[in-house]
Amino acid sequence: MQYNSTELMTVVASRILKNSDVCFVGIGLPSAACNLARLTHAPDITLIYESGTIQTKPDVLPLSIGDGELCETALTTVSVPEMFSYWLQGGRITVGFLGGAQIDKFGNINTTVVGDYHKPKVRLPGGGGAPEIAAFCHTIYVIMKQSPRAFVDKVDFITSFGHGDGPGQRKAMGLNTSGPSKIITDLCIMETEEATGEFIVTSIHPGVARETIQENTGWKIRFAGEVATTDAPTLQELEALRVLNEKTKMAHQAKIPCRKFLFARLSAVPSDAMGGVCQG
Amino acid sequence: MQAKIQTLQEAIATHLFDGATVAMEGFTHLIPFAAGHEIIRQGFKNLELVRMTPDMIYDQLIGAGCVRKLRFSWGGNPGVGSLYRLREAIEKGYPQPLEVDEHSHAAMAAAYAAGASGMPCAIFKGYYGADLEKVNPSIKTLACPFTGERLVAVPAIRPDVTIIHAQKASKKGDVSLEGIVGVQKEAVLAAKAAIVTVEEIVDELQPSSPNAVILPSWTVSAVVHVPGGAKPSYAHGYYSRDNKAYIAWEAISKDREKFNEWLQELKSTDYAV
Structure with a gap:
């Protein structure tokens, strides 16, 4: 069965999650991968979104971190200060799933700026929950499309700390968590090499050449002594993912597209007074 | 002192002033859009805005030239991409330069809780190895006086005005909110004045549980009846998030001209209940 690279990444990422994981989920690909795991091999995985929703089981993927769907299907919803203090800082979360704009060979992630902080070329959204997710979740998985712009020798800005510039730095700071341990890309799986703290390739996706991985990595990438070939997505995995994506797409487009929706006065005006269904 | 039931125009005119520190909270849910739009209409300037997740509403306020500091x-626009009015202000100083005081979620949440607790600063564990600590002088570290462990301190958030949207208020001005409750309780209790817009004003609040988030009338300055006041975000139990509108914002935000058209249209439209 044919599949695209986003589907492949999502499926591969979903496989590394376990039924017993308590997972802090970021929006986008991490959310897709975590929910796919829940719908396939890990039905009892605990998913937590930083909006405060604990043990949530959304039917469709949320567009934002706080869609109503997450709250309605959660075991409980706590306040945001409680989420970050008792649950995250308290060390109750086993897996943090992050994405980013840039990542380096030590798993440091940048989602803040490209260029100088005070005079940025590109201002990115910023850290949000990520700096403390990277610190307190027992381990971190990263899911990112590989390109030389994204996989850089040194990130412009460390938003979320990985392994600094070598092993042992986390411990020296008083952190007992492992930090980023796996990166899932559209080309391969990378894992931290214990001796160096550096990410090396441990599994290559079907049909991908080693040269392609190097061309899309901004540092001299190394390969593990034994490199596996990633299993292609199964029919069952792809079907579950596609159904989820289809349901999500329908849910997100269910609203009437209308510029006037961007004003907060709608329920004050009967819908026909707005010209009924707006186009575009 | 009890909350006054006011119109949106009155509440904003009474409590806002040029240069005020204003927090409008709502973690994706219950974002006070209508109140933000009224701030734009009344033309306040040089505001210092505070918010964990400045989304579309802060993009609009920044693009409209109301904001000096954030x-x-x-x-960002969650699940969609950038906020281009925010980016232009930082990257190009348009329509005016934007000073930023940037933190992590954990720091902001702790800083609101500190503000609500009458603390001068929040102390927590965070920013391990993160560069934000190097570029933001208001992030300081200290040693735990008992264990020596490295801790982080950031100033408490004490807004001049906090604005939130809630599901219900009673005629007396007691407020209740449910669902994803974010950091609104802390933001209201941290502020010198608080405006709450609500979907409904009822005779008596009948919370679904004794543990619902309730803000007694005497903690709130003004209650305003603004049904739909959180659109295009959502109000749990009333309407769902208009994800399509968030997706549509991308094109407007990206283009100064389209944004200015949007702004003119907003300014020529009064919110009317």
Whole structure:
């Protein structure tokens, strides 16, 4: 069965999650991968979104971190200060799933700026929950499309700390968590090499050449002594993912597209007074 | 002192002033859009805005030239992309330069809780190895006086005005909110004045549980009946998030001209209940 690279990444990422994981989920690909795991091999995985929703089981993927769907299907919803203090800082979360704009060979992630902080070329959204997710979740998985712009020798800005510039730095700071341990890309799986703290390739996706991985990595990438070939997505995995994506797409487009929706006065005006269904 | 039931125009005119520190909270849910739009209409300037996740509403306020400074932790259009008015202000100083005081979510949440607790600063564990600590002088470290462990301190958030949207208020001005409750309780209790817009004003609040988030009338300055006041975000139990509108904002935000058209249209439209 044919599949695209986003589907492949999502499926591969979903496989590394376990039924017993308590997972802090970021929006986008991490959310897709975590929910796919829940719908396939890990039905009892605990998913937590930083909006405060604990043990949530959304039917469709949320567009934002706080869609109503997450709250309605959660075991409980706590306040945001409680989420970050008792649950995250308290060390109750086993897996943090992050994405980013840039990542380096030590798993440091940048989602803040490209260029100088005070005079940025590109201002990115910023850290949000990520700096403390990277610190307190027992381990971190990263899911990112590989390109030389994204996989850089040194990130412009460390938003979320990985392994600094070598092993042992986390411990020296008083952190007992492992930090980023796996990166899932559209080309391969990378894992931290214990001796160096550096990410090396441990599994290559079907049909991908080693040269392609190097061309899309901004540092001299190394390969593990034994490199596996990633299993292609199964029919069952792809079907579950596609159904989820289809349901999500329908849910997100269910609203009437209308510029006037961007004003907060709608329920004050009967819908026909707005010209009924707006186009575009 | 009890909350006054006011119109949106009155509440904003009474409590806002040029240069005020204003927090409008709502973690994706219950974002006080209508109140933000009224601030734009009344033309306040040089505001210092505070918000964990400045999304579309802060993009609009920044693009409209109301904002001098932003204290925040994540500035994007969730699941969609950039906030281009925010980016232009930072990257190009348009329509005016924007000073940023940037933190993480954990820091912002702790800083609101500190403000609500009458603390001068929040102390927590965070920013391990993160560069934000190097570029933001208001992030300081200290040693735990008992264990020596490295801790982080950031100033408490004490807004001049906090604005939130809630599901219900009673005629007396007691407020209740449910669902994803975010950091609104802390933001209201941290502020010198608080405006709450609500979907409904009822005779008596009948909370679904004794543990619902309730803000007694005497903690709130003004209650305003604004049904739909959180659109295009959502109000749990009333309407769902208009994800399509968030997706549509991308094209408007990206283009100064389209944004200005949007702004003119907003200014020529009064909110009317």
